[in-house]
Amino acid sequence: xxxxxxxLIEDYMNCGQIDLxxxxxxxxxxxxxxxxxxxxxxxxxxxTLGKPEKAIxxxxxxxKQFPIEHAQMINQLVPDLQTLPEQAPDDEKKIxxxxxxxxxxxxxxxxxxxxxxxxxxxxxxxKFRPAIQHLNIADGMNPNNAEIIRNLGWxxxxxxxxxxxxxxxxxxxxxxxxxxxxxxxxxxxxxFEENLEEAQQWLNKxxxxxxxxxxxxNTAEKLEELMAYKTLFGTIPAE
Numbered sequence: 001x002x003x004x005x006x007x008l009i010e011d012y013m014n015c016g017q018i019d020l021x022x023x024x025x026x027x028x029x030x031x032x033x034x035x036x037x038x039x040x041x042x043x044x045x046x047x048t049l050g051k052p053e054k055a056i057x058x059x060x061x062x063x064k065q066f067p068i069e070h071a072q073m074i075n076q077l078v079p080d081l082q083t084l085p086e087q088a089p090d091d092e093k094k095i096x097x098x099x100x101x102x103x104x105x106x107x108x109x110x111x112x113x114x115x116x117x118x119x120x121x122x123x124x125x126x127k128f129r130p131a132i133q134h135l136n137i138a139d140g141m142n143p144n145n146a147e148i149i150r151n152l153g154w155x156x157x158x159x160x161x162x163x164x165x166x167x168x169x170x171x172x173x174x175x176x177x178x179x180x181x182x183x184x185x186x187x188x189x190x191x192f193e194e195n196l197e198e199a200q201q202w203l204n205k206x207x208x209x210x211x212x213x214x215x216x217x218n219t220a221e222k223l224e225e226l227m228a229y230k231t232l233f234g235t236i237p238a239e
């Protein structure tokens with residue numbers, strides 16, 4: 001059954017076996033081209049594997065379809081209060097209402113994740129306007145999420161607006177002091193302005209928090225190259 005396949009795919013993803021998950025999802029997308037869960041997971045896998053351009057289409061579809069499909073699922077799994085017999089005890093009505101509220105919370109959580117992933121995909125494709133649009137939607141649904149705010153901050157920096165970008169990056173750090181990528185992004189923003197000493201302070205913190213992260217190491221190596229060049233020639237190389 002589809003549900004069993006999706007559970008297996010989620011297990012693969014949780015274990016880091018993204019290639020296996022993607023292979024299954026691409027097969028399922030041919031069999032179930034209008035299934036929300038398949039589309040959402042497919043987009044997430046593409047993004048995780050560094051293929052943001054392929055992630056956009058399934059995530060676009062998922063953000064539009066999810067409320068419809070989820071509403072149908074709720075109606076199937078949870079009886080409506082009006083369908084309960086008149087003599088149904090108040091406790092039973094309360095239980096049903098709690099279940100519906102629980103489903104509503106899950107719907108909200110899933111929907112913001114899709115917009116967040118879509119915003120990240122657009123951002124990595126350098127399409128900053130739709131990236132900010134979807135990240136703002138995710139932020140509205142799930143405010144004060146450090147990862148959403150971090151990505152918004154980084155895109156602002158990429159749009160040559162480092163002041164507002166750094167405000168958001170510092171907010172992400174305040175919300176989650178252990179978010180190594182937020183320190184990395186803040187350091188990288190100073191690299192763009194040739195403020196290498198400031199960049200180094202933030203990148204050192206990022207490496208301290210997550211010494212195994214390849215992306216952070218790449219940023220740190222780029223900084224080392226710039227600092228060595230500046231030591232030799234008194235400036236940094238033009239892009």
